[in-house]
Amino acid sequence: MPAGARLRLGLNAALEVEGGHIGYDVRPSARRQGFGSLALQLTLREARQRGLERVLLTADADNHASTRIIEKCGGMLSEAATSPESGKPIRRYWIEVPR
Numbered sequence: 001m002p003a004g005a006r007l008r009l010g011l012n013a014a015l016e017v018e019g020g021h022i023g024y025d026v027r028p029s030a031r032r033q034g035f036g037s038l039a040l041q042l043t044l045r046e047a048r049q050r051g052l053e054r055v056l057l058t059a060d061a062d063n064h065a066s067t068r069i070i071e072k073c074g075g076m077l078s079e080a081a082t083s084p085e086s087g088k089p090i091r092r093y094w095i096e097v098p099r
Contacts, residue, residue: 002030003039007046011056018083018090020056021047036069044073048097055097061089070095 005024008015015021024039040057047055057075059066060083071077075093083090 002027002033003035005039005043007043007050009050009052014084016056017081018058018085020058020092021052022055022057031065036065037072040069040073044095044097048099052097053099055095057093057095058090059093060086061091067091067093 003024003026005022008019008021008023011019011021022040022043024036024043026036026039044055056078057070059070061067061080067075070093074095076095078092078094081090081092082088
């Protein structure tokens, strides 16, 4: 499978800082082929079906591919922060999930 995604219907304190509602991964050999965008679009559809009105996603600030995917799918930058886990800069995005 070239890509995978996880939808979290609720967030704990840690996921509110880093992680968010949706996480996705793309196998290195499948990158730059649209699988990340497709995985996020399908997961947003599932979030809509589950009744979420908006979802939080986070990405490492230096992960330009992920930030492009999130922004392409409607992500609006909420804030830049620092990961409590790695100490690296992260970006936090919200995506409105229309009904």
